[in-house]
Amino acid sequence: MGKLAIKAKFIYYNNKLHQDKYLLVNNNIIEGITETLSDKTYEILERGNSGVFPAFINSHTHLPMSYFRGLADDLPLKNWLEEHIWPAESKMLDEHFVYDATILAAAEMIRSGTICANDMYFFSKNIGRALSDVGLRGVVGGGVLDFPTKFAKNSDDYLKRIEDLIEEFKSDELIKISVCPHAPYTVSPENYRKCIDFSIRHKIQIHTHLAETKWEVDEIIKRYGKSPVKLFDEIGLLDANTIFAHVIWIDDEEIEILGSKKANIAACVKSNLKLASGFIKANKLKEAGANLTIATDGNASNNSLNMFEEMSYFAKLQKGLNLDPTVMNAEEVFNMATKNAAKALNLDKCGELKKGNYADFMIISFDDINMLPVYNPVSHLVYTAEPSNVTDVFVNGKCLMKNREFVTIDIKEVKEKAKYWNKKIRS
Amino acid sequence: MGKLAIKAKFIYYNNKLHQDKYLLVNNNIIEGITETLSDKTYEILERGNSGVFPAFINSHTHLPMSYFRGLADDLPLKNWLEEHIWPAESKMLDEHFVYDATILAAAEMIRSGTICANDMYFFSKNIGRALSDVGLRGVVGGGVLDFPTKFAKNSDDYLKRIEDLIEEFKSDELIKISVCPHAPYTVSPENYRKCIDFSIRHKIQIHTHLAETKWEVDEIIKRYGKSPVKLFDEIGLLDANTIFAHVIWIDDEEIEILGSKKANIAACVKSNLKLASGFIKANKLKEAGANLTIATDGNASNNSLNMFEEMSYFAKLQKGLNLDPTVMNAEEVFNMATKNAAKALNLDKCGELKKGNYADFMIISFDDINMLPVYNPVSHLVYTAEPSNVTDVFVNGKCLMKNREFVTIDIKEVKEKAKYWNKKIRS
Numbered sequence A, B: 001m002g003k004l005a006i007k008a009k010f011i012y013y014n015n016k017l018h019q020d021k022y023l024l025v026n027n028n029i030i031e032g033i034t035e036t037l038s039d040k041t042y043e044i045l046e047r048g049n050s051g052v053f054p055a056f057i058n059s060h061t062h063l064p065m066s067y068f069r070g071l072a073d074d075l076p077l078k079n080w081l082e083e084h085i086w087p088a089e090s091k092m093l094d095e096h097f098v099y100d101a102t103i104l105a106a107a108e109m110i111r112s113g114t115i116c117a118n119d120m121y122f123f124s125k126n127i128g129r130a131l132s133d134v135g136l137r138g139v140v141g142g143g144v145l146d147f148p149t150k151f152a153k154n155s156d157d158y159l160k161r162i163e164d165l166i167e168e169f170k171s172d173e174l175i176k177i178s179v180c181p182h183a184p185y186t187v188s189p190e191n192y193r194k195c196i197d198f199s200i201r202h203k204i205q206i207h208t209h210l211a212e213t214k215w216e217v218d219e220i221i222k223r224y225g226k227s228p229v230k231l232f233d234e235i236g237l238l239d240a241n242t243i244f245a246h247v248i249w250i251d252d253e254e255i256e257i258l259g260s261k262k263a264n265i266a267a268c269v270k271s272n273l274k275l276a277s278g279f280i281k282a283n284k285l286k287e288a289g290a291n292l293t294i295a296t297d298g299n300a301s302n303n304s305l306n307m308f309e310e311m312s313y314f315a316k317l318q319k320g321l322n323l324d325p326t327v328m329n330a331e332e333v334f335n336m337a338t339k340n341a342a343k344a345l346n347l348d349k350c351g352e353l354k355k356g357n358y359a360d361f362m363i364i365s366f367d368d369i370n371m372l373p374v375y376n377p378v379s380h381l382v383y384t385a386e387p388s389n390v391t392d393v394f395v396n397g398k399c400l401m402k403n404r405e406f407v408t409i410d411i412k413e414v415k416e417k418a419k420y421w422n423k424k425i426r427s
Helices: A063-068 A077-092 A095-111 A124-134 A155-168 A189-202 A214-224 A228-235 A252-260 A269-274 A282-288 A307-322 A330-336 A339-344 A377-383 A411-426 B063-068 B077-092 B095-111 B124-134 B155-168 B189-202 B214-224 B228-235 B252-260 B269-274 B282-288 B307-322 B330-336 B339-344 B377-383 B411-426
Strands: A003-013 A016-026 A029-034 A043-046 A050-053 A056-061 A114-121 A137-144 A175-181 A205-210 A242-246 A264-267 A291-294 A361-365 A390-395 A398-402 B003-013 B016-026 B029-034 B043-046 B050-053 B056-061 B114-121 B137-144 B175-181 B205-210 B242-246 B264-267 B291-294 B361-365 B390-395 B398-402
Touching: A003 A029, A003 A377, A050 A377, A056 A242, A056 A264, A056 A291, A056 A307, A056 A339, A063 A077, A063 A095, A063 A114, A063 A124, A063 A411, A077 A411, A095 A114, A095 A124, A095 A398, A095 A411, A114 A124, A114 A175, A114 A390, A124 A137, A124 A155, A124 A175, A137 A155, A137 A205, A155 A175, A155 A189, A175 A189, A189 A205, A189 A228, A205 A228, A214 A228, A228 A252, A252 A282, A264 A339, A269 A307, A269 B307, A282 A291, A282 A307, A291 A307, A291 A330, A291 A339, A307 A330, A307 A377, A307 B269, A307 B307, A330 A339, A330 A377, B003 B029, B003 B377, B050 B377, B056 B242, B056 B264, B056 B291, B056 B307, B056 B339, B063 B077, B063 B095, B063 B114, B063 B124, B063 B411, B077 B411, B095 B114, B095 B124, B095 B398, B095 B411, B114 B124, B114 B175, B114 B390, B124 B137, B124 B155, B124 B175, B137 B155, B137 B205, B155 B175, B155 B189, B175 B189, B189 B205, B189 B228, B205 B228, B214 B228, B228 B252, B252 B282, B264 B339, B269 B307, B282 B291, B282 B307, B291 B307, B291 B330, B291 B339, B307 B330, B307 B377, B330 B339, B330 B377
Parallel strands: A003 A043, A003 A050, A056 A114, A114 A137, A137 A175, A175 A205, A205 A242, A242 A264, A264 A291, B003 B043, B003 B050, B056 B114, B114 B137, B137 B175, B175 B205, B205 B242, B242 B264, B264 B291
Antiparallel strands: A003 A016, A016 A029, A050 A361, A361 A390, A390 A398, B003 B016, B016 B029, B050 B361, B361 B390, B390 B398
């Protein structure tokens, strides 16, 4: 890697926009920015009318579901899950499927400027393997359910798999492990408590779904006499090291509880709309003190891993719902997709371009037809940019995409494998 | 142009998906599809793992505002208009600005598979000129206001300009003209009536804004003692040849009125969310009988002319608002962005691939990373595709983009002009 200086029209450094400077990188670490560069030991990457920005951290995904992209659209959630997704998973899921599907997802992430995913799925060893092989960061979650699946027999067995994961990746600098009790309707309070103990024992994070649908809230109240948020609070999840995905069906009192605990929340606006789950009250959650982050959810329900579009949906929906266009401005939404996510996932030295942080960033062309003219580069990222505008991606100082070409992925092979599995799933 | 046969994995012909066939084009007209082709007089375009689809018709735009893309985001409508957009327009607008900005918009439309825009603006001669020069279709509207602008002194003067437009483009097969009274709060009932007479006399369409904001409805009730829809009904606009943009703030009775008149409606979901104007009740309007179409509005409020994203927003928002994921399925939304729009704009032989229609279509790669795997190509268009997946665009038999390269536009010049005007606007 060595010493690299990237010259670009815009550099978003220390959360501020700088113009016509060099970003200095030493191996995997950001050294600083400078206006002039006389030190000849730097390799220079000249990117002209482009911008260097922190790359995205997708705070809630199910990467291997990328092979189910578009398998079953326009269907009710129950039918979607029970008649399409679960049967496909039960038929297809194994280590090979998971590895190949994650590589497809990794390619999609790289081309759209995402350098880390907070994932929840099964056969997770191969998710971590795939991400690490291509050079992406990941918080790789091992799923936990009350009932048996192809993957494990019972809660202890699920947790045993996660111990294996921790062991497997203990010296991988890109991969962290989390424990993922699925949701309050598939995991008992007792098993949630086991996950909390496990998370403390192994110093890893908990990642779970919360209040995604009205059905879930009604069901949990029926079972336990209290809402999912209050149940989680009682179990201790709100005081644990946890990130919650969705968090839609909550009332004002619950917003206050989540805010006061500074809960980490992964908003999945596109997926929630497409499955007609509902609308996150993101503005109220933010004002109450929650740490909001942006996520795509899986490709089966999104149907992309495009964080540009996800930011745009998130910002616009909040403006619309609040009938106030000043709500959720571009800069704070971009921070949610980068800095807030790094904080939520305990990713030290990530999520921001600043001295001493890891050299994780994307370079975006401001010279493409859809990006012209340019008045405010940060608002262009949120409201205008498309994946095709990303030209280069670096993670931990390593270049994963250079001038729109993949460096660490054999894209022809990825496409062939996607078609091979496509045929198998359809048959 | 001559005889052309396009071979692709998918062809959406007669509103149905066909596989591994040839689409046959004779000069500017679609001849049919065939499985085998022995006739050697056809030039063959082999597109492999791609799809040929009707291209988009954007039913409400202000194309020259493309130069104001991102000029003023995250602002209240009043402030956005009065402190940013109107001053910029008043300073910048002239024939050169309008021509150059429309060419930028045209390039953006072509690269994202749009072959026609229903536009409303001023200095419209150069909008028509620009579209015609690059080979796009347009319904080019001349604006009408009660008050004077740089462009005209009074309503008769505005209408005179539109007569000039009609004369100018009377033998242009790509350009149609419309009369565009701006909105009920900027045009008096008397002037709306003049526009109706004008539209009948010249056999052209009326294009107007309707019920975009709550403020507008309150204001119109204050002025005239009735809502904008009821005012328009009384004036006769609902019985005239009209297309209405936005149509958000309406009640159930008004939905019934608009439905019974089969009103043509241009839904602008992204723009409405970004400006926090509100939510169109599209599902109710559809069920009542209105003819729904999809539009981006101008680049100043969107901030793109991306019809893929617009379909996706439209479909998802209706699912979310109705808490029903089966509402607005991919196929009907794709029809709104093509066939319904052609009907709304009286564009004969447009909006569908069928025998005898004009050869207007796009070719989309299903082989790109973000498009794999493929289960339902039409739902992929609505929920997955990006502009970068469009490889070829044909209008009236003429190729405007070939293998992702512009054929009729000097893209280097377009970029230089965008930067030139960008500098002028900022200064």
